[in-house]
Amino acid sequence: MNKVLAEIDNSAAARPVLAVARAFADILSVDVEAVHVREDGERNARAAAEAAGIGLRSLARPVVEALAEAGRSPDVVAVVLGARRVRSGRRPAGHVVLELALSLPKPLVVVPPDARLRDGLRRILVPLNGGRTTAVALAETLMLASSQEIELVVLHVHDAGTIPLFSDQRQHEVESWGREFLRRHCPYPERVRLEVRIGSPGESVLQVADETSSDVIALGWSQDLSAGHAAVVRAVLERSPVPVLLVPVGAEHSFGPAGVDEELRYEHAVA
């Protein structure tokens, strides 16, 4: 049976990671397993796993390699791990997280140490800029939400380069623009709510996540953190108080059922 893999360390961050992993697993109707690479003891990790009722498997070092190999297992549909050990830890995220994010071709859920799912997974925020990478995240999230009572909030942020040319009568223009935007970029526009903001995309994502009380922020990305790339991913990982679902373009696994219409996943993406 497929599973969600929770990769926990021996810190206080383990507990929220396990909670989020359980929430995703419940939605996806898959198992959840915890893994841990022993570096500085394992009692906290074991206690957290036991408290969560999740089996824990120990892995041998080195850390990144071990976790990557575990994550690449074909029965793993998604990997959940902590952004950093403590609130004041590394930004945007610890090196393990970043290395796994860059290399693992699967959805990765990065959990801040003080994340708390208020009432399970109820609302997911999906920023959408009309590009292929963000469309991937939306498609995966739609799969996730397809049979659940999960509300999707799609966010588009205009920046100086993408501000529309015209806005004849604002109330009508925004409505027309929003409707068409969803038709273009969302396979099931009737199932999402659109929010539009103007400004810095990273800031806006965090702001809207807060305004809408979103439980998760889903971001598609190209697994490239070099200069000039993934600015929003960095900004959100750095400051998000809620888990961040990173969906790489070309992810091996889909949240949807086997044989999901590839066209449905990607036809709304702009090359």
Add this chain to the structure above:
Amino acid sequence: MLESLSRKGFDIAVVSGTSVDNVDSQLLARPEGPGRLYLCLNRGSEVFAVGPEGPVLLARRTATAAEDEAMTAAARLAIERLEGRGLHAAIVAERLNRRKLDLIPEPEWADPPKSLIGELLGAVELRLQDCGLAGLADVAALARECALEAGLVDPRVTSDVKHVEIGLTDKSDSAHWIFEELALRGLGPGNVLIAGDEFGLVGGLAGSDSYLLVEEAAPATAFSVGVEPNGVPEGVVALGGGPAAFRGVLEDQLRRRKRGELPRSDGDPEWTLAIDGFDPILERAHEAVLTLADGRIGTSGSPLEHDRAASPRVLVSGVYAGEGATSHLLEAPRWSHLAGELDRDRLRRMLDLRSGLLFEESAARGEAGVRSVRFSSVSRPGTVALRAEGPRASLQTTRPLLLPGNRERARSGRLRTRDWVQVVAAHGGVAAAAHDRFRPGSGIRLERIGAYVADPETAPDPMWAVEALCAAEDAGFEQLLCDHRAAWGARWADADVRIDGDPELQRAVRLALFQLMGSARADGEMALGARGLTGPGYRGHVFWDTDVFVLPFLVATRPQAARSLLEYRIRHLSAARHEARQSGRAGARFPWESARSGRDVTPSHAHLHGENIPIRTGELEEHIVADVAWGAACYLDWTGDDEFRRGQGLTIFVETARYWASRVRLDEAGRAHIDGVIGPDEYHEDVDDNAFTNVMARWNLRRAAEAVAKDAPLELDQGERERWLALADALVDGYDPATGIYEQFAGFSELEPLVIEELAPRRPIAAELLLGPGRLRAAQVVKQTDALMLHHLVPDEVAPGSLVPNLRFYEPRTAHGSSLSPGIHAALFARAGMLPEALELLRLTSRIDLDDLTQTTAAGLHLAAMGSLWQALAFGFAGVRPAGDGLRLDPRLPRAWRALELTVRFRGSRVKVRVEHDALTVSADPPIRVLVGASKRGTPATSAGLRLERHGRSWRKVDP
């Protein structure tokens, strides 16, 4: 044969050098239509139409006495010179507009048949050579020389080998007439077959039928059934076979028509818009661009087969679902569909703008192709027709009508074997009926005819739709098609704009005019929303877009359609009066945004970009009152409609003037102010003395005073009129004579002097999203043409010479954040002679929907922008404006164009204007008075054409 062809909708023109009695006695045709039979006779001098009662003269070139004398003199001179060379020739006939010289007046060659043309030629040439003449070409040249010497300006010299004719016309005149007439029938040259038997050279002279190959005939298919010993010109098909072959071609055409083959577009790129393939991102924008509308309903250009990215819909004019701010145009049942899933790679759609037909080639997955054509009849609004051919499986449909998206209040059934669907709104509704017929073809052929009946107050009985459908079916597809094409031909005859030198712009302009005309109706009242019938955007609500941006085009090309726009305002006058009273004012206060009831439906708030923001346009954007009056004035200026002037027009002027009179505030110094408004520049709200509002109010008061002076209604006393004039004079307008600039509103000059042209990454730009509303309010950034709009709408109300200073000041400060803005600036730049700037904005305006610049074209086309495109061409570049009972022209042609032509209707006259760099030609039927440039003196323009040449800054008439 001819009657059969006519019954099947073919138009036929017979061109001959002989007379009507001769030809009619040979044809003996009495066609009943819908196709027409024309006889173009006497070598280009006469045209007859033949109907059930026989030939009726349509046109005749009548020679003047001087021309008659000159032709006779020319013929005598030619005979004399030929005699001098030793050749005896004779004037054998004085035919209409020509003199015929017999070059071989010998009994043996008295009446040679066509089959002996070769021998005849030999005999004639021998005779000529004996006299030292090289051949027929020499004789023709001599005849032409004589004609010019005799005083004929444009002699036509033709020959049939035996004769040489010196005349005023030839078959090319027939050809010109035919192609112009066919254009009026909605047919392009690509739809024409030209048949003859003498295209090639004969004796060194052009064959007589070659004269039919005029420039506009280039896309036509020409074929010869003659012997053609010297071959045929390039492009002519040498079929041979004589009369039998000719008959064979006609019979083949008739068979195809009887089989119900699909009509074809003539494919002229300046008249067609083709979209190849299927782009799921842009598809809905494409569907809006390909909308077919007839003034009653608008059908999106979605593919016939299903695709989830398509958004098929039919919208009904003037019928709204819902109430108030959330009311929207009712969606009607759909008719343009087939079963099956679309194969996106094999889709091609082409909109033929000339004839209002949408052609489509597509294939359902795994199937052979389906070809189709469909239209929404403008000659019978509310009637739609589709013909498709392809494999049986591809053409199967469960029903000819599909329920619309919102099917809550829809019901369906069958009556008299026809399917019907009725959709009921809170007020009114629509009923549609349709019927499919199949017949064998290559694959099979489907023919679907549908009829829509709508009413804004009461849902129509489905029986009415069924009856309308039966009537349409009785007429039949060919008749419907013929009438529809002819109706479009007539529209273009009154509205076309030709730009010689920019084919892309040409097509974009024609698309704009096509959609403007399609969305308007010419009867009853028309609530023309911002997107017309091309999409659900703006909910079908009516704004100043209609009165100021769309109406002028319709007034100048289809006055009755403009009248229906005004009728909407008139019918809701009581609501406007009520609104004025509610705000403690007099007269009529038209709403900023309206729908079915004519009351204001502007929402008070909107949730935008995460904030709840107040929408104050409904409360404060009052210039709409003067805009409505301006629309009425525009209608009067162009049509001279006395009944409207004395009746409803007067009422509009009086009620709007009363509103302004009650609206202004007088200060202690006696100056009049209008406080707390929004002008066209919506970035600045609740401003005082907005120049546009004040000057339009002033104009409104003065225009009303003028109107009542002429047609004073009984309840108006002289004191009220005088008060209007006094208030008009007292209204401040923000004009500074020192700078020549109108301050957009009181305090505008003290705002932060931001120049958006240098600040924004590009223009146009929705600057409120760039800078935020707070910053904008405090800055000199203007959304759209505001103070400058005065120079466009009421140029006589603004200070002379103030256009350029205001353009230089305001243009860099204008964000063009409204699609209504660039076209007006294009017009103003053209007026100011700043043509590169004008052209840039004109092109931008023309691409708003074609390139989906707003990413909202999917919600409907920007009709106001399209109207502004026409205004830029007509008022800007051509400089056409009413001037009393005459028309003023003050053209400026960009270097890149060779010519600009446009047609308008002015005071019942069809006026054609052709602008070239140094020449101007105006023809008018009936004649009108024309003033050119700054001239105060008018010159008559008639159907013969008034030609002027530019001399520096002035124009001088050129004598014919």
